[in-house]
Amino acid sequence: MTQPESAGHDYDVVISGAGLAGSAAAILLARRGVRVALLERRADPEAYKVLCTHSLTASAYPVLAELGLVPALEKAGAVPNHARWYTRWGWIEPRAAPGGPELPYGYNIRRSTLDPLIRSRAARTPGVDLLLGHQVTGLVRESGRTLGVRASTPRGEREIRARLVVGADGKDSAVAKFAGLPARLHENARFGYLAHFRNLPLRDGIAHAWFLEPDMAYAFPNDDGVTVLAVLPDKKRLPAFREDLEGSFLAFVRALPEAPPIDSAERTTKLIGTVNYPLHSRKPTAPGVALIGDAALTGDPLWGVGCGWALQSAQWLAQAVAPAATGRGDLERSLAAYARTHRRRLRGHQYLAADFATSRPFNPVERLVFSAAARDAAMARHMHLFASRLIGPLRFLNPLALAKASAVNLRHRRAAATTAHPPGKP
Incomplete structure (x- = not known):
């Protein structure tokens, strides 16, 4: 005692x-x-x-509310962290269900x-x-x-x-x-660099993330009109990246799908990064x-x-x-x-996270769920709950969610086959 x-x-x-x-x-x-x-x-x-x-995930919003910080954060210009994510199947763009409540959010600040x-x-x-x-x-x-x-x-x-x-x-x-x-320690097979930019517009004014398998990138709009832009390539790219750090960073961003217009933006910080960040x-x-x-x-x-x-x-x-x-x-x-x-x-x-930090491509279950989320609004909302850490892996990958993802992808394949070979045409 x-x-x-x-x-x-x-x-x-x-x-x-x-x-x-x-x-x-x-x-x-x-x-x-x-x-x-x-x-x-x-x-x-x-x-x-x-x-x-x-970034403060939506899972932390109740803590911010208990602390009484939400009004102060909003007064300081914190940006609700709604997001869209690029995958090889297209963009995952979570939106509230018609007539439903707003999607939960945290803040970027x-x-x-x-x-x-x-x-x-x-x-x-x-x-x-x-x-x-x-x-x-x-x-x-x-x-x-x-x-x-x-x-x-x-x-x-x-x-x-x-x-x-x-x-x-x-x-x-x-x-x-x-x-x-x-x-x-869990090895992280990616390295990362980020910088802050002004006047870097993003579609819908929300955060973007790019799953490039194995490389990653994200752009988070923050307070005072500043966007945090980060690249997280596979470590195999590190020697070439280091030969021209700034040029490599810019080239990486320019090559992103729907790349933010980095060349017209104002960089307000130096490149900040780490080449070894284990979990x-x-x-x-x-x-x-x-x-x-x-x-x-x-x-x-x-x-x-x-x-x-x-x-x-x-x-x-x-x-x-x-x-x-x-x-x-x-x-x-x-x-x-x-x-x-x-x-x-x-x-x-x-x-x-430790498994994905090995810089592997998506595994079969992830391919199933991510592809479905790029094709179906309900699956995109399900992905949003997991990315916001409001649900855990067991709920994210529960049998019902996997069955829903399978049905979404099956409908997509059937629709694609019908488009490629319309009925009555050879």
Whole structure:
């Protein structure tokens, strides 16, 4: 059982990392009566993550609503992230059913806007102390259990004790390392580069993604008229791509089907990228420790799910541990509940993403579903729910959906055969 209220603790919870996951967790925990120290190694309150898809999936919308951020995001110019996807069978273009509700959506918004916004919201939340310039250098441990952190600060080393330490410090998490939670790595056989552009119009003003098998690309419209444009080619292309990085990037984009008019747009950032970005998976808990966001699981950038999962994992943690974090429950049982939720909600998605990150072409089931989604409005909506991470792989590929996809493709083949050989003609 946990120790009595405030016995030997400076805070109930210490969170390392004041990005999306950490700031969201701090807000949600504090609103539940938890005293939170939110540590951020960078001293600048306007600091933000640079290498990012800048997209919040629709699955995270309930978290944004609970945080009260939706009006602020819309005021800041966040763009609802409706999308269309190119495949060899044509474009998948999800649209609301006639007379039906609007399709669920999240937002595209640059991290330079989003990170300071949510961090300042955390700093103003009663019960949260935002401690800038604090970098975790170790964990306070007794009898195999974590009881706080050691941190370097602008005033020297400091020890902060708490019932729970939360690692929200990214894929290279120091908290995970100190807690002995190694990462399982999944190779990513694609590399990626992105840049921000102004005056880059996209059809219907919505996001575009290109499944080129094995290469990928996407264009996401963001706040302030900025579009994030990314290319993710197979690593086999890397040596030639590197010979002329900028020229290769431009040539790749120009060759896309319905390519955005990149030559008439204004590039506002340098090319940002990585040639080695494996997918990470870690056990999200240890005694007295929890991991959220990229510290627990780093997805493939091509799917744009990391920001959404950061917010969702923060919510799952707050819901599971808040009572125990204040001394009113069994913390280890609460952490186990969080780990189960994390595993149940994300393991299937990560399995498929890791498999696709091998840079393979579509497998037979994917060919069946993607081709049907390019030909049928209901299947396109089904694809939208999965891409938005509102349904998991089991629902996405359930027998009824596969039967529907088979019927759609059979009708398409029959119609094509009739067009090629009209009745009564040899």
